[in-house]
Amino acid sequence: MLAPSRILRATPAQAGGGRDRWSLxxxxxxxxxxxxxxxxxxSALFDPDTRERVWLLYAWCRRCDDLADGQDHGRPIEDHAPADELDAARRLRAIRLLTERAFEGLPTADPAFDAFGLVARECGLTREMAEDVIMGFELDAAGWRPRTEADLARYCYHVAGAVGVMMAVVMGVPKDDEATLDRACDLGIAFQLANIARDIAEDDAADRCYLPVEWLVEQDIEPGQLMKPHHRPELAEMAAQLVTLMERHEAAAKPGTRHLPLRSRWAVLAAARIYGEIGREVRARGTAAWDRRVVIGRREKLGHVIVALFEALRNRPPVPETMPVWNRGDILIDVRMAGPIAEPPMDPLPDE
Structure with a gap:
């Protein structure tokens, strides 16, 4: 009889889990x-190599988000019951296990995680970077809500600022260039603040709220009454506060683009202008901001892309006089001190 060691072989570690790069x-x-x-x-504005790596990273972010929420590309799955606390914890554990296998170069049976393993190997993304992003999905799965502006900054870091850091590394920013990575974090936070301002009504319908509790208390808004018509003036005021914070992070982020290759700088500046316009349109609409979803039309987007090209070619972004109150260093200190969210007890997952 042959010895078992001659029959069973360990799965070889390969970037992308052994999948063909083109297919990923x-x-x-x-x-x-x-x-x-x-x-x-x-993403079409990036050079071909960077564009592919941005796609690979996006696929992982999108898949993790869908797994955490039980959705498909951000849309609810038909006849899919909302996940309870235990189910959500198991989903997050699966995300972490699959991500770890991707880092090890082992097959995950999921193209998005294999894609992440490939781009992580090519660009030097770290486990710590990935965990910072996963903690954002954990906050949402736990039904976490910010009590203070500092909490809001922490949330925005996990769901967008940490992604900005990873995107910067994918674009070629060295991992030890902390100043540029800080600026990339600022841009991600700016994007998320614009999203929060625009999506207040949609989030409320999903029983989520990312406005700090202290803001709601200051405005005397009762629990569950956020979207009532008589609170629209207060809601518009808080949205304007979000946009003011967004603009500070947006302005702080732009100097970091000086160190990016031209096409990456162009893409980032175009995205900054488009997301900034979303936030400013929410503020301009005032109490009517949530009567219909704020979108930026193709013509307006094209205009921002053209202006961003001239900004990228000139490459002299102004340095803001006032930096944001919350910066990546302070947020990371708070994150490390807070530690992970406690998970409820669960049965172990089957062995791999």
Missing amino acids: VEEARESIAAGSKSFAAA
């Missing part, structure tokens, strides 16, 4: 096309 890139391209038309359009 193509799956990632389809993911971004289905999940975010705006991001897909903006």
Whole structure:
């Protein structure tokens, strides 16, 4: 009889879990096309190599988000019951296990995680970077709500600022260039603040709220009454506060683009202008901001892309006089001190 060691062989570690790179890139391209038309359009401004790596990273972010929420490209799955606390914890554990396998170069049976393993190996993304992003999904799964502006900054860091850091590394920023990574974090936070301002009504319908509790208390808004018509003036005021914070992070982020290659600088500046316009349109609409969803039309987007090209060619972004109150260093200190969210007890997952 042959010895078992001659029959069973360990799975070899390979970037991308052994999948063909072209197929992973193509799956990632389809993911971004289905999940975010705006991001897909903006990615066309990158050079081909960077564009593919941005797609690979996006595919992982999108897949983690969908797994955490039980969705498909950000849309609810038909006849899918909302996840309870235990189910959500198991989903997060699965995300962490699959991500770890991707880092090890082992097959995950999921193209998005294999894609992440590939881009992580090519660009030097770290486990700590990935965990910072996963903690954002954990906050949402736990139904976490910010009590203070500092909490809001922490949330925005996890769900967008940490992604900005990873995107910067994908664009070629060295991992020890902390100043540029800080600016990339600022841009991600600015994007998320614009999203929060625009999506207040949608989040409220999903029983989520990312406005700090202390703001709601200051405005005398009763629990569950956020979207009532008589609170629209207060809501518009808080949205304006969000946009003011967004503009500070937006302005702080732009000097960091000086160190990016031209096409990456162009893409980032175009995205900054488009997301900034979303926030400013919410503020301009005032109490009517949530009567219909704020969108930026194709003509307006094209205008921002053209202006961003001239900004990228000139490459002299102004340095703001006032930096944001919350910066990446302070947020990371708070994150490390707070530690992970406690998970409820669960049965162990089957062995791999």
